[in-house]
Amino acid sequence: MDCRDVDRALLEGGGIAQLQDVQDHLRSCGHCRTLAQALDPRRVEAAPSSDTLRHIEQSLAADLRAVQPMWPLSYFFTAFAGIFVLIVSFGAYRMGTFAISVMSPLQAAAILCALAASAGLLAYSLVHQMVPGSRQRVSPQPLPAGIMVFLLLIVAGLFQIQQDPKFWAHGWACLSVGTPFALFAAVPFWFLLRRGAVLSPRLTGAATGLLSGLVGTSVLEVHCPNLDALHIVTWHLGVSLLGATTGLGIGFLAERSARRRQNDPSA
Amino acid sequence: MGVRRPIRKETAGAPGLVSYLRGALEIKVVERVTSPPGRTNITGMDSVSSSPGVTQGSFAQRSLDLDRWMERYQQADPDAPRALIGAVSPALLRFFRSQWDSREQADDLLQETWMRIHRVRHTYRSGEPVLPWIYAIARRVRVDGYRKRRRISLHETAVEVLPELPIRVEQPDPLPEFETLIAVLPESQREVLTLLKVAGLNLEEVARATSSTVGSVKQKAHRAYERLRKVLQTRPEAELREEANGLP
Incomplete structure (x- = not known):
């Protein structure tokens, strides 16, 4: 498995066996490891405040009516x-x-x-x-x-x-x-x-x-x-x-x- | 054990990496779906046992639950907006934040997105995945927000003395921030990567959200990876080696 295969695996998904291959590659390839860590979505910290959520909920609830879904x-x-x-x-x-x-x-x-x-x-x-x-x-x-x-x-x-x-x-x-x-x-x-x-x-x-x-x-x-x-x-x-x-x-x-x-x- | 760089919200670099890969390979470590006090948990709808803060269900199940909540939202179920807002807003906010919007701007865009979702909720079609539908709207709101800001900034005049920014006391992180890292990418690649990594959509869903084809999304993501790899390769080799020591 090379770096391009890792990219492909990250994009397209795969099974446990592939996960094992990816891990093996990451242990030996510093650049892929850094890339994978840098793109970890958990590094983006953001949570909406409860006030914001409440405000949105109230706005939506104020005008909540049943709607007819679009035709096919x-x-x-x-x-x-x-x-x-x-x-x-x-x-x-x-x-x-x-x-x-x-x-x-x-x-x-x-x-x-x-x-x-x-x-x-x-x-x-x-x-x-x-x-x-x-x-x-x-x-x-x-x-x-x-x-x-x-x-x-x-x-x-x-x-x-x-x-x-x-x-x-x-x-x-x-x-x-x-x-x-x-x-x-x-x-x-x-x-x-x-x-x-x-x-x-x-x-x-x-x-x-x-x-x-x-x-x-x-x-x-x-x-x-x-x-x-x-x-x-x-x-x-x-x-x-x-x-x-x-x-x-x-x-x-x-x-x-x-x-x-x-x-x-x-x- | 020589783990120099703890990833935020993770205990150590190596387990974080493994779990990240699991997530990327769709053996997804499911994002926590916790209900605020007094709110309906979205997985509770299918009688799945749930307790706040516990990782539960599969990504596909969660997605299916959201689809069902969307149908109930169209039928004016009063619990539906609350459940949808609670479940989708954190990821939406991360989507806006990762695209260089300030916290305040991201909050505004989040509100505007929900208002638009409410206005066009009849266009959601039962049986279709709801997340691409939501992100297609969010993407448009972001574009409009960007244009609006650009127009306002053209009419603004700079003040002579800028207010002093508060000093951020944070643990030093040798890796660049996610936003900083992807900022080197062209807009289209940045958007695709954000939707894949931050919003957690798959290729098909990103293609739907961006009104493009799966092949085009795949190509953009590959190019983005290649470019980021080059950027990260400029980092000193010694630093990478030290990080490697932290791996099992």
């Missing part, structure tokens, strides 16, 4: 996914599915699957962000940026850059179609999020904004027959980026206002 996370996931599909379907019905008829089956399948997978991942991450201490299989911090990069690569791989003489005019038209759908989706998403406890408003705001933006992007991918890669990246994915940025901004403001309320309870 699968319900929330279904709700997020349902809202996404419903609004995209409504958008496709309302605006028309012109893009599907001009795209090849591979292009249509790939872009729609990529959008669905991205939305699914975001919804999964969001429902876990609503519950503190949830098991995260995908780290939520890099997820929004990761999804944007993934979609960028998919679009770059599927579509070619073409000369679009009305780049700005077409782009503005797409932005004005996609953004209202994103806003429309953000409202029910926000109501769902209110059922949980959002610990990091900035992170959750960015993820929710991106999910809302993906609704707008999906509507555009079904509706807009312009297959110029530059147009899709700038204006279709731009709706998602706009959503994520707005969500991040709202999260930032929410954090700031919560801090102000905390500092000034009368406000």
Whole structure:
């Protein structure tokens, strides 16, 4: 057993036999022994005063009411996914599915699957962000940026850059179609999020904004027959980026206002 | 017998080390769960015989008891908040203290944590471990507290004469304080190590509390160990040898 094995044993646990091995190693290795002793949690002395504990107990007891525990996370996931599909379907019905008829089956399948997978991942991450201490299989911090990069690569791989003489005019038209759908989706998403406890408003705001933006992007991918890669990246994915940025901004403001309320309870 | 450095709250270095290892290897020496006078002991709920100050049950059993108390807290059982506060607050305070907060600040953060726990208690899901849920909230409170302090300190002006600090009369300890030792680590590694060592969470629970994956937690802890090993290696070899003499 070497020093790395000791680290591993301390982290992952083990049986009595392993404990014996660790002890043997510690007898011969001064550095491991010092490390183990230095990290002894009992060296941190702290016990709350009885006054503090009593004060907390009284505060909690004063407002003690039975609460209904949250629904299972699968319900929330279904709700997020349902809202996404419903609004995209409504958008496709309302605006028309012109893009599907001009795209090849591979292009249509790939872009729609990529959008669905991205939305699914975001919804999964969001429902876990609503519950503190949830098991995260995908780290939520890099997820929004990761999804944007993934979609960028998919679009770059599927579509070619073409000369679009009305780049700005077409782009503005797409932005004005996609953004209202994103806003429309953000409202029910926000109501769902209110059922949980959002610990990091900035992170959750960015993820929710991106999910809302993906609704707008999906509507555009079904509706807009312009297959110029530059147009899709700038204006279709731009709706998602706009959503994520707005969500991040709202999260930032929410954090700031919560801090102000905390500092000034009368406000 | 040449034991130069008694670990605090321990009788001697060597037995302390063995018990520490037992704890780290999840044959946990269970933290004492004692009830203040007139309070319900959290293990008493399952009719486990208990007397104040006696180490009892297993870590898993204690964790399970806390989960049950949390469910009763959601149902507005008046004993539940008292039991939870009594059982979890010492570890929470240690969590705040080990991250460079003063005693007063740690007390404030502890109160704020319980207030938030109370507000979002409906988000605890039956059957899930309660400690990662609590520490995820505590972690957020600590971050908010840090930001608040930083903002206040920006508006503060230094006084010319600082009050004289009381001189601490303590037994000299050749090992650096836990807080001092981990202060050399980056924030993320320090947090992981604190949750593992001070809060007593396992890898899975730390991953839940920090919204990350088990692999990421493991990597951070390994890096932290490596760095601390390097720091401690700079200590004179003679000092280490003297400590070794104290071992059985």
